Amino acid sequence: MSDLQRDVERLHARYVHALDSDQLEAWPEFFTENGRYRITTAENEARGLPLPVLYAEGRAMLNDRIASLRHANIYEPQRYRHMVSAVLVDRESDRLVKSTANFLVVRIMDNGESLLFASGRYVDRITLPDLKYEERVVICDSRRFDTLLAIPL
Amino acid sequence: MSDLQRDVERLHARYVHALDSDQLEAWPEFFTENGRYRITTAENEARGLPLPVLYAEGRAMLNDRIASLRHANIYEPQRYRHMVSAVLVDRESDRLVKSTANFLVVRIMDNGESLLFASGRYVDRITLPDLKYEERVVICDSRRFDTLLAIPL
Amino acid sequence: MSDLQRDVERLHARYVHALDSDQLEAWPEFFTENGRYRITTAENEARGLPLPVLYAEGRAMLNDRIASLRHANIYEPQRYRHMVSAVLVDRESDRLVKSTANFLVVRIMDNGESLLFASGRYVDRITLPDLKYEERVVICDSRRFDTLLAIPL
Numbered sequence: 001m002s003d004l005q006r007d008v009e010r011l012h013a014r015y016v017h018a019l020d021s022d023q024l025e026a027w028p029e030f031f032t033e034n035g036r037y038r039i040t041t042a043e044n045e046a047r048g049l050p051l052p053v054l055y056a057e058g059r060a061m062l063n064d065r066i067a068s069l070r071h072a073n074i075y076e077p078q079r080y081r082h083m084v085s086a087v088l089v090d091r092e093s094d095r096l097v098k099s100t101a102n103f104l105v106v107r108i109m110d111n112g113e114s115l116l117f118a119s120g121r122y123v124d125r126i127t128l129p130d131l132k133y134e135e136r137v138v139i140c141d142s143r144r145f146d147t148l149l150a151i152p153l
Numbered sequence: 154m155s156d157l158q159r160d161v162e163r164l165h166a167r168y169v170h171a172l173d174s175d176q177l178e179a180w181p182e183f184f185t186e187n188g189r190y191r192i193t194t195a196e197n198e199a200r201g202l203p204l205p206v207l208y209a210e211g212r213a214m215l216n217d218r219i220a221s222l223r224h225a226n227i228y229e230p231q232r233y234r235h236m237v238s239a240v241l242v243d244r245e246s247d248r249l250v251k252s253t254a255n256f257l258v259v260r261i262m263d264n265g266e267s268l269l270f271a272s273g274r275y276v277d278r279i280t281l282p283d284l285k286y287e288e289r290v291v292i293c294d295s296r297r298f299d300t301l302l303a304i305p306l
Numbered sequence: 307m308s309d310l311q312r313d314v315e316r317l318h319a320r321y322v323h324a325l326d327s328d329q330l331e332a333w334p335e336f337f338t339e340n341g342r343y344r345i346t347t348a349e350n351e352a353r354g355l356p357l358p359v360l361y362a363e364g365r366a367m368l369n370d371r372i373a374s375l376r377h378a379n380i381y382e383p384q385r386y387r388h389m390v391s392a393v394l395v396d397r398e399s400d401r402l403v404k405s406t407a408n409f410l411v412v413r414i415m416d417n418g419e420s421l422l423f424a425s426g427r428y429v430d431r432i433t434l435p436d437l438k439y440e441e442r443v444v445i446c447d448s449r450r451f452d453t454l455l456a457i458p459l
Contacts, residue, residue, distance in 0.1 A: 079447050082408065084392055086165065088167065141259070239390055
């Protein structure tokens with residue numbers, strides 16, 4: 001039980017390293033078979049609006065998402081850097097953990113400049129003992145947010 | 154003893170999640186009854202100038218600070234995101250721990266843009282076993298720093 | 307063994323606090339006697355180009371690097387803030403640990419503005435039980451990168 005914090009932090013770390021290393025095809029593997037991935041904004045969350053910016057459920061949809069990114073992204077690959085901080089872990093049951101964490105994503109542009117691309121909170125439900133995301137909700141701070149061509153957050 | 158690092162990191166995590174979720178009224182609860190909160194700049198620290206940018210001592214003053222923020226802040230709530238990193242924990246005595254950590258705060262503007270609002274160090278004295286801040290010193294890197302209307306760092 | 311994650315995170319934390327506190331002379335002490343320090347770009351790494359932006363091997367070279375920084379830096383000291391996140395630790399042998407971590411460095415300018423100076427990955431080999439860097443490779447995301455007068459990353 002005392003290793004739960006470390007296990008969850010390691011899961012988050014592996015997740016962001018996969019994204020930042022352009023190993024996008026590994027992304028669905030971090031979710032359970034029916035895992036849900038949702039991007040929303042803090043404004044929508046606060047107003048109780050269920051409308052997400054992006055929604056995918058199940059590995060097939062997650063795989064589709066990556067496939068269309070690969071198809072659309074005919075130019076130079078995008079580069080991102082994810083930072084994760086302040087990971088709060090709370091066990092909900094024998095097989096479920098809730099995790100809340102802050103994130104910040106830097107996007108590196110072609111001209112060499114870096115910009116703050118996104119910040120917000122990950123709110124996750126993680127299964128035990130296999131440590132997969134049953135649900136990952138990405139709550140972005142900004143309401144102006146272009147995820148059309150972006151890699152997963 | 155081996156859980157001290159984790160306990161301190163969890164305290165920092167709960168603190169920043171309270172601020173970033175606009176639960177400002179919970180903020181004084183992270184301090185001891187006579188706890189001290191001080192914001193200063195790295196320049197002032199280096200010169201040994203005791204003059205803080207902001208100083209509050211005891212929960213009554215901390216509560217006042219929040220009350221005036223709530224009063225002044227009649228418009229849309231401000232949104233911030235705190236990142237904490239590189240937490241160094243050293244036990245000073247049976248009932249006191251010293252913690253040093255780096256932080257970075259992103260401010261999300263109304264127009265959707267994000268900017269680096271502040272960076273610096275938290276230097277804390279934390280009581281055991283209740284894990285409250287007896288002293289939190291926020292040493293900001295930049296000398297140009299407007300905290301008048303800002304939420305706590 | 308279960309403290310390895312914590313030990314490595316503490317090493318990284320001490321490293322960045324030394325740099326951010328302008329204790330540059332302590333920097334070589336984080337390396338083994340023959341330790342290697344290399345800054346490269348993600349682009350060079352991806353292309354397999356061995357050409358580093360900066361290379362130093364052994365404490366004498368690391369000390370030289372600091373000495374020339376001190377000599378060149380006749381003006382106000384530069385101020386940086388390092389954030390480290392997503393630390394992955396894997397034991398390679400009885401005496402060697404591999405660590406991968408994300409970093410982000412903020413530079414604080416004289417006029418009080420802060421900017422994203424660098425982001426990327428630390429890929430380290432760390433010796434046991436003394437916890438020194440046998441090799442620290444700093445892989446920067448951006449290809450446009452001025453380290454001539456910069457403090458170590």
